[in-house]
Amino acid sequence: MSTIRPTSSLFPNAPVRIVDVTARDGLQNETDIVPTDTKLELIQHLVDAGHKDIEVTSLVRPSWIPQLADAELLLRNLPVAEDVRFWALIPNRKGMERALNVGVKHVATFMSASNTHNRKNLNRTQLESLENIRIVTEMALDEGATVRAYLSTVFGCPYEGDVAVETTVELTQKLLALGISEISLGDTTGMGNPVLVEKVIQGLIDANVPLDKIALHMHDTQGTGLANILAGYQMGVRTFDASTAGVGGCPYAPGASGNVATEDLINLFHKMGCDTGVDLEKAAMAGQFLANALQKPLPGSFHKYFSASCSTSDKTTA
Amino acid sequence: MSTIRPTSSLFPNAPVRIVDVTARDGLQNETDIVPTDTKLELIQHLVDAGHKDIEVTSLVRPSWIPQLADAELLLRNLPVAEDVRFWALIPNRKGMERALNVGVKHVATFMSASNTHNRKNLNRTQLESLENIRIVTEMALDEGATVRAYLSTVFGCPYEGDVAVETTVELTQKLLALGISEISLGDTTGMGNPVLVEKVIQGLIDANVPLDKIALHMHDTQGTGLANILAGYQMGVRTFDASTAGVGGCPYAPGASGNVATEDLINLFHKMGCDTGVDLEKAAMAGQFLANALQKPLPGSFHKYFSASCSTSDKTTA
Numbered sequence: 001m002s003t004i005r006p007t008s009s010l011f012p013n014a015p016v017r018i019v020d021v022t023a024r025d026g027l028q029n030e031t032d033i034v035p036t037d038t039k040l041e042l043i044q045h046l047v048d049a050g051h052k053d054i055e056v057t058s059l060v061r062p063s064w065i066p067q068l069a070d071a072e073l074l075l076r077n078l079p080v081a082e083d084v085r086f087w088a089l090i091p092n093r094k095g096m097e098r099a100l101n102v103g104v105k106h107v108a109t110f111m112s113a114s115n116t117h118n119r120k121n122l123n124r125t126q127l128e129s130l131e132n133i134r135i136v137t138e139m140a141l142d143e144g145a146t147v148r149a150y151l152s153t154v155f156g157c158p159y160e161g162d163v164a165v166e167t168t169v170e171l172t173q174k175l176l177a178l179g180i181s182e183i184s185l186g187d188t189t190g191m192g193n194p195v196l197v198e199k200v201i202q203g204l205i206d207a208n209v210p211l212d213k214i215a216l217h218m219h220d221t222q223g224t225g226l227a228n229i230l231a232g233y234q235m236g237v238r239t240f241d242a243s244t245a246g247v248g249g250c251p252y253a254p255g256a257s258g259n260v261a262t263e264d265l266i267n268l269f270h271k272m273g274c275d276t277g278v279d280l281e282k283a284a285m286a287g288q289f290l291a292n293a294l295q296k297p298l299p300g301s302f303h304k305y306f307s308a309s310c311s312t313s314d315k316t317t318a
Numbered sequence: 319m320s321t322i323r324p325t326s327s328l329f330p331n332a333p334v335r336i337v338d339v340t341a342r343d344g345l346q347n348e349t350d351i352v353p354t355d356t357k358l359e360l361i362q363h364l365v366d367a368g369h370k371d372i373e374v375t376s377l378v379r380p381s382w383i384p385q386l387a388d389a390e391l392l393l394r395n396l397p398v399a400e401d402v403r404f405w406a407l408i409p410n411r412k413g414m415e416r417a418l419n420v421g422v423k424h425v426a427t428f429m430s431a432s433n434t435h436n437r438k439n440l441n442r443t444q445l446e447s448l449e450n451i452r453i454v455t456e457m458a459l460d461e462g463a464t465v466r467a468y469l470s471t472v473f474g475c476p477y478e479g480d481v482a483v484e485t486t487v488e489l490t491q492k493l494l495a496l497g498i499s500e501i502s503l504g505d506t507t508g509m510g511n512p513v514l515v516e517k518v519i520q521g522l523i524d525a526n527v528p529l530d531k532i533a534l535h536m537h538d539t540q541g542t543g544l545a546n547i548l549a550g551y552q553m554g555v556r557t558f559d560a561s562t563a564g565v566g567g568c569p570y571a572p573g574a575s576g577n578v579a580t581e582d583l584i585n586l587f588h589k590m591g592c593d594t595g596v597d598l599e600k601a602a603m604a605g606q607f608l609a610n611a612l613q614k615p616l617p618g619s620f621h622k623y624f625s626a627s628c629s630t631s632d633k634t635t636a
Contacts, residue, residue, distance in 0.1 A: 008516055010512070010513075010516050010549065010552055010553070011512055011513050011516065011549075190623075192589075193586065193589035194328070194329055194548060194586075194590060195329050196589070198326055198327070198328050198329065199326070220619065221623055222582070222585055222619055222623050223544060223579065223582040223585070223619030223620055224544060224585070224589070226541060226542060226544065227544040227545045227548045227586060229545075230512055230545045230548055230549070231328065231329075231548070234328055235328070261541065264541040267540055267541070267542070268511065268512075268542050268545060271510075271511035271514070271542070272511050272512060272513045300541065301538065301539070301540055301542075302540050302541055305508075305539055
């Protein structure tokens, strides 16, 4: 893939960091349990592709998300790859204890920017979530682990609608003050748009939040994922979460999109001349592997494009 | 759908014009012949949604594209909608004669920015295509018709790779000099990226081509359609082609994307506060109608999102 880059005044030319969340966020809503070996094979594909940040599982109560009930087994059998950060989502103190038992060094916590979504999704108020995250973060930092936090529904809440930028800024600051390294702002149900992305990031800039502590976790529910990410990139964000072949997120209809697809994101940035450190073809092969493993078509575009060479003989194609 | 728009320094706030190409570009590659009545019902949906530019068919030789063999029948039975421009794609003098016989007033012509693609797709050199377009345009203008031209493979050719911006600028100028009102720059196989879109549009600006004579016809083959359109919008383009539910384009794999989906495009711009003059919900209903008529899932995102309300009870969605 050629990356000779024309001069641009709209788009800076900077490397981008991708956090692949397939094995946790991507798979957690799959009703058929994916065997641990298949998950490990997927993770090996991601490592081989050059990913340095891979979210692999969650230490939630196994009865809560049966798909992730193999967390410890998976964590004990991860590929040996010292330069890769394997992230585990930790819901509470009990989960953190389990995580530390298996040597987790990269911890993801989570809460919602919308109070209603926080209560419905996590059965806690935002204050209770912050206290919970404080405890988990303290335990993690005491063991030398690194912590990132998901702040979901930043770009819209299915219950409340708009979420105030001020709320996002305040919660981001509170989370960073706990010693958390990175806040991943989530467009949980794909309600965002480029103008809103600009507004949120501008709010953080105005509050002196360093953008190297901000990631964007955009869903493609309404097809606007990459456009929103492009706006985030223009505003200075350089870290983006994505899921291989677009699995996960909020899958409401067959073939519908949830998370932005990792390969689609890599392809966009490589075409723009921005390095991601990930091999696009190998990332696409991970997508093909996953589609085969799940035995269904997955929403991402690039892995399909990569699979089938496009017929170029269409008549009067304009 | 709320369109209260936050202040933006990245994105201007301007109305956008959409040219829906479903009934021609969208359907022409469908192997199962769609009944004329179904096409007319689709077109009625588009009119009801508020579309003012609808490409309805092509007067190519019927044996060439059997799907469009009903061109005259369709054109004679279009909805009565005086403020709607119904476009027909015209390949040559013979097609133009047929078009004039049924009172076509809005003519689309086409050629490729890549010489190889032009030869393989149209069996003509670019010079021969220009001469052919000159004849068709003259015939059309003599009858008081309006002419737009598709210039395809502007953002990459499957045979030649990169297409020089200078070529696009030169051909655009030649086509405009024939009296053509609008040049629609096509990303025929979805190879474009936002930086390249910027480069092409900047090339046109530098050559004093008025951007109100430029449209973008982006395909979503690699998932980058809306991101590319966003870049075009930032550069000052205000007219975009799209196909309902994303049918058509270069469909190389089941569920894969071709044209950018009309509803996805409308949704993006409405969320950004930019008026399109089209009712999003009715546009999405046109997508549902088409998916039902073709009896298969179509690639666009928004019509699916609109069909199924998203379950908001996912656990630990971040």
